[in-house]
Amino acid sequence: MYLFCSLWEFHSSFHCLPSWRVDKKDLWPVNMYPPKFIAVHSYIVYTFISSKITLQYSPKQDVKLILVFDRYPYEVIEEIADFITKGSGMRPKIGIICGSGLGSLADMIQDPKIFEYEKIPNFPVSTVEGHAGRLVVGTLEGATVMAMQGRFHFYEGYPLAKCSMPVRVMKLCGVEYLFATNAAGGINPRFAVGDIMLMHDHVNMLGFAGNSPLQGPNDPRFGPRFPALVNSYNKDLINKAIEIAKAMGIESNIHVGVYSCLGGPNYETIAELKALRMMGVDAVGMSTVHEVITARHCDMKVFAFSLITNKCATEYSDKKDDEANHDEVMAVAKNRQKACCELVSRLIREIHLASA
Ligand SMILES: O=P(O)(O)O[C@H]1O[C@H](CO)[C@@H](O)[C@H]1O
Numbered sequence: 001m002y003l004f005c006s007l008w009e010f011h012s013s014f015h016c017l018p019s020w021r022v023d024k025k026d027l028w029p030v031n032m033y034p035p036k037f038i039a040v041h042s043y044i045v046y047t048f049i050s051s052k053i054t055l056q057y058s059p060k061q062d063v064k065l066i067l068v069f070d071r072y073p074y075e076v077i078e079e080i081a082d083f084i085t086k087g088s089g090m091r092p093k094i095g096i097i098c099g100s101g102l103g104s105l106a107d108m109i110q111d112p113k114i115f116e117y118e119k120i121p122n123f124p125v126s127t128v129e130g131h132a133g134r135l136v137v138g139t140l141e142g143a144t145v146m147a148m149q150g151r152f153h154f155y156e157g158y159p160l161a162k163c164s165m166p167v168r169v170m171k172l173c174g175v176e177y178l179f180a181t182n183a184a185g186g187i188n189p190r191f192a193v194g195d196i197m198l199m200h201d202h203v204n205m206l207g208f209a210g211n212s213p214l215q216g217p218n219d220p221r222f223g224p225r226f227p228a229l230v231n232s233y234n235k236d237l238i239n240k241a242i243e244i245a246k247a248m249g250i251e252s253n254i255h256v257g258v259y260s261c262l263g264g265p266n267y268e269t270i271a272e273l274k275a276l277r278m279m280g281v282d283a284v285g286m287s288t289v290h291e292v293i294t295a296r297h298c299d300m301k302v303f304a305f306s307l308i309t310n311k312c313a314t315e316y317s318d319k320k321d322d323e324a325n326h327d328e329v330m331a332v333a334k335n336r337q338k339a340c341c342e343l344v345s346r347l348i349r350e351i352h353l354a355s356a
């Protein structure tokens with residue numbers, strides 16, 4: 001354990017150094033036993049400097065130390081993308097991120113090739129109920145797609161760059177369109193539980209606090225140092241989704257609005273919800289924004305929506321009903337999965353037909 005602590009501290013002091021190219025052989029788990037420690041120490045140090053890396057101590061395997069990336073160099077992302085494209089024999093065009101309880105979006109995929117997160121090299125694992133932890137690649141309405149059945153959240157202890165790393169994997173797999181979905185609390189008083197809010201903008205509360213998935217050295221192979229975020233949410237896709245909702249007869253349940261991401265895992269206080277409302281926020285959650293930032297940085301077209309799973313109280317009261325809880329979030333997502341699936345599949349069909 002001493003080894004772990006000393007290396008952790010060492011790594012912390014290298015945060016600000018520019019990222020270096022990492023040789024593939026450095027990316028695999030390193031077995032370290034005390035007598036060999038000195039020999040491999042410099043090897044590990046080199047890898048620390050190459051990228052921001054933390055070490056995980058695995059009690060099951062004696063003194064085995066596993067390198068875990070916090071900020072992923074291009075080559076590592078490339079390697080993960082190769083693993084998926086070679087393993088599936090596909091280059092998907094549309095990427096889907098399933099929100100809490102919305103894993104059924106991925107169940108629609110035909111001829112699925114399924115990758116458990118824990119079997120994908122250098123991939124994080126899902127720790128939240130309602131996020132299965134599988135990447136599903138296949139076809140949907142004729143289009144090639146890949147879907148994350150389970151996303152990574154900041155509150156799980158993952159840095160933002162790691163939460164949104166799969167978006168870069170999608171990009172290198174060939175994805176042009178990102179569909180990001182989430183479960184969210186409705187702050188806009190016009191929203192009812194079960195409604196769908198198409199995101200047309202966001203307020204990045206984690207960004208206000210100085211946190212971004214793009215922090216650290218910029219690799220121009222992904223995108224520019226200073227990406228613009230106006231028009232992040234594709235207007236054509238929003239308009240098409242509204243048309244689809246009309247055709248589905250659910251237009252009264254569809255809104256267009258502003259989402260805000262907080263760090264979680266706690267839900268908001270009344271004072272925070274009042275403040276968010278004053279800022280023009282319509283729905284609040286703990287995800288999506290950093291994925292959208294990463295997608296726009298690498299020039300993907302973005303469509304995102306929030307399923308309103310609970311109404312946020314903005315007045316003080318003693319009512320237990322006013323308290324958000326994850327069971328309710330999951331239950332509402334389950335009830336509304338059919339409408340969400342239909343909206344997504346019809347929109348994908350339109351994209352596919354338009355590009356055929
Ligand atoms: O944003 P998704 O992953 O849909 O999940 C939302 O629901 C969970 C809280 O109930 C949080 O994880 C929040 O972010």
Ligand SMILES: Nc1nc2[nH]cnc2c(=O)[nH]1
Nearest residue numbers: 183184185284285286324
């Ligand atoms: N932050 C936050 N996330 C949610 N996810 C689902 N509902 C909520 C909510 O009310 N607040």
